[in-house]
Amino acid sequence: MLVDCRQLESGTVVRADVCVIGAGFAGVSLALALKDSGLRVALLESGGLETDENASGLLDGTFDGPHRNKSYLQTSRSRVFGGTSDIWTGTCRPLDEIDYEARDWVPDSGWPFGPEELIPYYQRAAPLLKIRTFKTYRREGALVGYNRLAGPDFTRFVPKALFRSHPVARFGVLYRDDLESSERVTVYLHANVLELLAYPDGAGIEEAVVSNFAGRELRFKAQEFVVAAGALDCARLLLASNQVQKAGLANDFDVLGRYYMDHTRLPRTAQLVPTQEKRRPWEGTGADAVRYYSYYVFSPNREAQRSLKMLNCGVRLSELDREEIAAKAGGLSQEVGGLARGLDQTVLSGSRPARRSKPIYSAKLYNEHVPLHHSRVRLGSERDPLGQQRLVVEWRSNEQMDESVGRTLELLAMEFGRLARGRMHLSVADPLYTAPCYLGAHPMGTTRMHPSPKKGVVDADCKAHGVNNLFVASSSVFPTGGFVNPTYTIVALALRLADFLKRKHGLA
Numbered sequence: 001m002l003v004d005c006r007q008l009e010s011g012t013v014v015r016a017d018v019c020v021i022g023a024g025f026a027g028v029s030l031a032l033a034l035k036d037s038g039l040r041v042a043l044l045e046s047g048g049l050e051t052d053e054n055a056s057g058l059l060d061g062t063f064d065g066p067h068r069n070k071s072y073l074q075t076s077r078s079r080v081f082g083g084t085s086d087i088w089t090g091t092c093r094p095l096d097e098i099d100y101e102a103r104d105w106v107p108d109s110g111w112p113f114g115p116e117e118l119i120p121y122y123q124r125a126a127p128l129l130k131i132r133t134f135k136t137y138r139r140e141g142a143l144v145g146y147n148r149l150a151g152p153d154f155t156r157f158v159p160k161a162l163f164r165s166h167p168v169a170r171f172g173v174l175y176r177d178d179l180e181s182s183e184r185v186t187v188y189l190h191a192n193v194l195e196l197l198a199y200p201d202g203a204g205i206e207e208a209v210v211s212n213f214a215g216r217e218l219r220f221k222a223q224e225f226v227v228a229a230g231a232l233d234c235a236r237l238l239l240a241s242n243q244v245q246k247a248g249l250a251n252d253f254d255v256l257g258r259y260y261m262d263h264t265r266l267p268r269t270a271q272l273v274p275t276q277e278k279r280r281p282w283e284g285t286g287a288d289a290v291r292y293y294s295y296y297v298f299s300p301n302r303e304a305q306r307s308l309k310m311l312n313c314g315v316r317l318s319e320l321d322r323e324e325i326a327a328k329a330g331g332l333s334q335e336v337g338g339l340a341r342g343l344d345q346t347v348l349s350g351s352r353p354a355r356r357s358k359p360i361y362s363a364k365l366y367n368e369h370v371p372l373h374h375s376r377v378r379l380g381s382e383r384d385p386l387g388q389q390r391l392v393v394e395w396r397s398n399e400q401m402d403e404s405v406g407r408t409l410e411l412l413a414m415e416f417g418r419l420a421r422g423r424m425h426l427s428v429a430d431p432l433y434t435a436p437c438y439l440g441a442h443p444m445g446t447t448r449m450h451p452s453p454k455k456g457v458v459d460a461d462c463k464a465h466g467v468n469n470l471f472v473a474s475s476s477v478f479p480t481g482g483f484v485n486p487t488y489t490i491v492a493l494a495l496r497l498a499d500f501l502k503r504k505h506g507l508a
């Protein structure tokens with residue numbers, strides 16, 4: 001059933017078994033997984049069926065950090081039924097094995113479980129997200145083009161494929177009928193959760209306080225509460241729920257809102273001119289490549305990451321078109337100098353038309369973010385129209401992140417050079433590694449998962465430390481986020497949480 005909360009009377013009290021806050025990827029996946037369990041689910045969504053100015057206005061806040069996308073807070077998420085699935089681009093890949101490990105060169109790294117824990121949930125998440133099954137993915141058959149470019153002796157990097165959701169899964173459209181026709185799930189639209197009210201001892205949540213632009217105030221009482229509001233708003237809501245616990249929920253040790261991460265993207269940082277390759281690296285795979293795979297990357301392997309203390313990273317090579325080559329040709333010929341012996345002369349002369357026989361690839365890097373205690377979100381002094389404190393995001397990076405980008409590119413250039421498979425031009429003249437970068441609209445880490453409340457906000461079951469009936473379903477629980485897009489893992493974790501809740505209630 002679908003209920004518009006603007007039509008309910010102020011003071012209405014709604015009761016459910018599980019109250020899920022946020023109808024994006026995580027919230028909708030959780031509700032779908034619970035809809036036949038016997039539990040009554042209330043799915044509370046701030047937005048309506050279409051985006052509207054009122055709901056979108058709640059996204060405003062302050063973003064502070066050396067980044068280039070100034071409107072990050074407005075453009076990195078969507079307040080509407082279906083959440084940010086409304087605007088996402090559909091690229092998916094599970095985390096790598098190394099992402100789960102406690103690496104001695106990455107402070108505060110390590111998940112409380114290994115990759116095998118999520119494999120069954122990745123399998124179940126694939127059809128929901130409209131991507132090929134995990135089994136197919138493991139063959140990585142579409143990588144033939146990248147393998148050809150690299151060759152069998154390419155030892156420090158591995159090619160990796162990123163899946164495509166096809167057609168791109170918009171959860172608000174795809175799953176509306178399933179939820180609307182469910183007898184056990186009710187979707188409440190225009191239900192802005194302002195606060196989770198804890199019992200006086202702080203050990204559990206009694207109710208969610210809800211408001212909207214029609215001025216209706218409602219209360220939702222449930223046995224379990226799951227915050228699935230996206231990584232920025234999960235932290236915001238837990239921080240704002242401070243009537244009983246003054247620092248916010250599950251925040252006895254000042255971890256809530258901290259360790260905020262996003263994937264940094266450095267565009268056009270290097271160009272590769274392959275020695276022989278005449279085809280785009282992904283062309284070897286035919287139509288499937290376009291339909292099922294978004295793109296491919298070279299990623300430094302475990303040994304390279306460990307020995308050079310590098311972070312996980314994906315280097316995507318995209319072929320430059322003629323105009324881009326013409327624009328770059330002058331710079332290339334001046335800067336590459338002797339290094340460029342063997343390059344195609346038509347590429348190096350800026351004045352001649354591009355009568356090239358070899359492609360040039362531009363490298364784009366997708367980088368892991370180090371979890372940093374001082375990279376954080378907090379409540380600011382400004383208030384939104386519903387009276388809630390707006391977010392202040394203090395995004396911070398560190399030298400290790402900059403150095404890792406440089407090392408990755410240098411190592412890749414050395415690999416191509418050593419094997420005489422191409423020459424890479426690194427833009428060392430630019431303040432490349434310290435320049436402001438783009439963030440990936442992949443907020444993570446603000447309610448991180450750790451067995452100890454001193455280091456995390458939720459435990460390995462995504463349950464808030466010290467609060468018996470409060471859970472988080474979001475990339476906000478990621479202790480580290482690798483370099484891949486987060487949504488596949490978010491949905492896998494939401495399905496895992498649904499299983500946990502069923503077990504808790506003796507239903508599985």
Ligand SMILES: Cc1cc2nc3c(=O)[nH]c(=O)nc-3n(C[C@H](O)[C@H](O)[C@H](O)COP(=O)(O)OP(=O)(O)OC[C@H]3O[C@@H](n4cnc5c(N)ncnc54)[C@H](O)[C@@H]3O)c2cc1C
Binds near residue numbers: 230440487
């Ligand atoms: C342009 C763009 C492209 C992207 N492309 C990709 C991609 O290719 N691959 C990928 O993996 N990821 C991508 N992402 C990131 C992806 O969209 C997020 O990882 C994903 O949406 C997070 O899912 P979620 O359910 O946690 O949060 P969301 O999808 O953001 O859903 C959260 C929901 O909670 C609601 N909400 C928030 N606060 C409250 C409240 N107080 N009360 C009630 N409801 C509330 C919101 O309205 C929203 O509906 C992209 C993001 C953007 C912006």
